[in-house]
Amino acid sequence: MFSVKNETFLKEKEELLIIGLYDRPIKFEGELAELDDALNGQLTELVKEGDISAKKKETALIPTLGRVPVKRLLFIGLGKDKKADFQEMKEAIGAAAKTIKKVRLSSIAVALDSFVCERIEADDAAHAFSEAFGLASYEFKGYKQQSNDPEQAVEQVTVYTKAEAGVVSAALHVGYVFSQGTNSARTLVNTPGNLLTASDMADYARKLAETYNFEVEILEKEDIEKLGMGAFLAVNQGSVEPPKMITLKYHGQEEWKDVLGLVGKGITFDTGGYSIKPKTGIVGMKTDMGGAAAVFGAMEIIGELKPQQNVVAVIPATDNMISGEAFKPDDVITSMSGKTIEVLNTDAEGRLVLADAMTYAKHHKADYLVDVATLTGGVVVALGDDKTGALTNNEEFFEEVLEASNEAGEFIWRLPLTEKDKQRIRSSKIADLNNSPGREGHAIMGGGFVGEFAEDTPWVHLDIAGTADSSKASALGPAGATGVMARTLALLALRRPDNQEK
Numbered sequence: 001m002f003s004v005k006n007e008t009f010l011k012e013k014e015e016l017l018i019i020g021l022y023d024r025p026i027k028f029e030g031e032l033a034e035l036d037d038a039l040n041g042q043l044t045e046l047v048k049e050g051d052i053s054a055k056k057k058e059t060a061l062i063p064t065l066g067r068v069p070v071k072r073l074l075f076i077g078l079g080k081d082k083k084a085d086f087q088e089m090k091e092a093i094g095a096a097a098k099t100i101k102k103v104r105l106s107s108i109a110v111a112l113d114s115f116v117c118e119r120i121e122a123d124d125a126a127h128a129f130s131e132a133f134g135l136a137s138y139e140f141k142g143y144k145q146q147s148n149d150p151e152q153a154v155e156q157v158t159v160y161t162k163a164e165a166g167v168v169s170a171a172l173h174v175g176y177v178f179s180q181g182t183n184s185a186r187t188l189v190n191t192p193g194n195l196l197t198a199s200d201m202a203d204y205a206r207k208l209a210e211t212y213n214f215e216v217e218i219l220e221k222e223d224i225e226k227l228g229m230g231a232f233l234a235v236n237q238g239s240v241e242p243p244k245m246i247t248l249k250y251h252g253q254e255e256w257k258d259v260l261g262l263v264g265k266g267i268t269f270d271t272g273g274y275s276i277k278p279k280t281g282i283v284g285m286k287t288d289m290g291g292a293a294a295v296f297g298a299m300e301i302i303g304e305l306k307p308q309q310n311v312v313a314v315i316p317a318t319d320n321m322i323s324g325e326a327f328k329p330d331d332v333i334t335s336m337s338g339k340t341i342e343v344l345n346t347d348a349e350g351r352l353v354l355a356d357a358m359t360y361a362k363h364h365k366a367d368y369l370v371d372v373a374t375l376t377g378g379v380v381v382a383l384g385d386d387k388t389g390a391l392t393n394n395e396e397f398f399e400e401v402l403e404a405s406n407e408a409g410e411f412i413w414r415l416p417l418t419e420k421d422k423q424r425i426r427s428s429k430i431a432d433l434n435n436s437p438g439r440e441g442h443a444i445m446g447g448g449f450v451g452e453f454a455e456d457t458p459w460v461h462l463d464i465a466g467t468a469d470s471s472k473a474s475a476l477g478p479a480g481a482t483g484v485m486a487r488t489l490a491l492l493a494l495r496r497p498d499n500q501e502k
């Protein structure tokens with residue numbers, strides 16, 4: 001996909017050259033000044049007239065009409081260089097990727113050094129470019145019969161730079177891998193429940209394991225019964241699709257120690273069960289495996305980039321259905337941990353499947369746990385659809401997750417979890433826990449319930465009910481699944497070995 005050239009782009013017959021434009025007094029210097037000269041100062045003129053803008057995220061496509069070998073120039077406004085920011089640069093590049101899609105070219109080129117400034121080095125610019133380009137180019141093919149619209153994906157990107165080619169290549173690779181892991185998560189979430197069952201998720205895990213040499217274990221219903229995962233089984237009880245407890249292990253060190261556990265809610269469709277969802281709330285519930293998708297996406301990135309960090313991923317996969325055999329409100333169930341649970345609401349199923357998955361991750365010696373889940377409508381009410389809600393039992397570990405999320409550009413916001421909150425979760429008269437202590441603070445109740453199964457293990461909960469999919473397109477992707485948290489989780493694993501040495 002990417003090739004790096006330590007040459008000038010001036011003599012190359014590229015179809016399209018992407019140029020970053022900072023808002024600063026001198027717009028064109030060095031090679032860009034030469035390009036402007038070759039075009040008789042027309043670029044300077046177009047800037048003056050406002051046809052080419054340095055304003056953030058503005059793009060301008062300029063044909064060169066045969067005056068230079070490059071056929072078209074695509075300018076991307078980057079705003080003030082003194083305020084340059086990695087995440088905003090990605091968004092600007094994403095906007096440009098959409099223009100490129102319209103032009104339908106198989107090969108493009110980038111003047112990478114035009115993106116470099118005091119705050120952004122060449123490797124950061126390269127990473128920003130490949131990640132944003134990969135994310136913004138994503139499309140979910142869907143299931144329509146073939147259209148006559150010819151498609152043309154970019155296959156080749158030539159990156160011109162004076163910076164060291166090896167460093168730039170490596171950064172391009174990392175950014176691209178991040179985008180692809182995220183896009184895989186998006187596709188899983190966009191796939192409807194009839195085409196992505198728990199068994200399909202298990203097959204997906206097997207393939208991932210084969211590609212990246214992960215250890216894989218799929219627990220079948222009988223195994224799940226033997227292990228006493230009563231909470232997970234209860235949710236599956238009304239389904240004709242067998243449940244799968246999926247485990248992937250990545251060995252980043254010789255010894256199985258300092259293990260990071262990633263636990264993702266894998267509800268392939270959530271009807272709500274007997275506490276059935278209203279007809280407006282049920283549509284879209286194919287996305288209820290967004291946590292599992294984020295974990296798979298992160299594992300793909302981890303498999304590609306191979307950090308020195310042990311990782312165990314655990315995904316409880318099932319749908320939440322209704323039948324004569326389904327679990328009911330008032331049922332009392334026993335989780336693998338031994339903790340008993342009074343079911344007050346069968347629609348609060350995520351916390352039940354996660355309960356056993358958390359215990360199972362600990363069984364596989366996870367020393368740190370992050371659970372990711374489309375867990376509550378409450379988090380959307382509290383934080384909107386662009387912020388992931390977080391809870392924790394460990395300040396230091398939360399700080400690590402927060403830093404990873406900042407680096408990924410995925411916003412998370414922590415909610416409190418007080419002793420009083422925990423008392424409400426433990427307030428059942430007849431069981432240890434109750435799965436639905438009421439509407440008040442219910443994002444906290446949901447996450448806090450999962451935390452009961454982390455016990456003393458450092459734990460962070462990420463509720464992505466608002467962020468896993470989006471009704472609007474963004475600079476970095478179309479409407480639909482966002483693949484949120486795949487990059488944050490991967491970065492957490494990639495950053496950990498360094499953090500531990502400190």
Ligand code: BES
Pocket residue numbers: 270272288345347348349350374375376377378435436442465466
């Ligand atoms: N899967 C839903 C949460 C959800 C809501 C995800 C909207 C995405 C968009 C979850 O299983 C659920 O139904 N939660 C209930 C919990 C309640 C019954 C305690 C909710 O949030 O209403």
Ligand code: ZN
Pocket residue numbers: 270272346347348349350
């Ligand atoms: Zn539910």
Ligand code: ZN
Pocket residue numbers: 267270288347349350374375
């Ligand atoms: Zn759910």
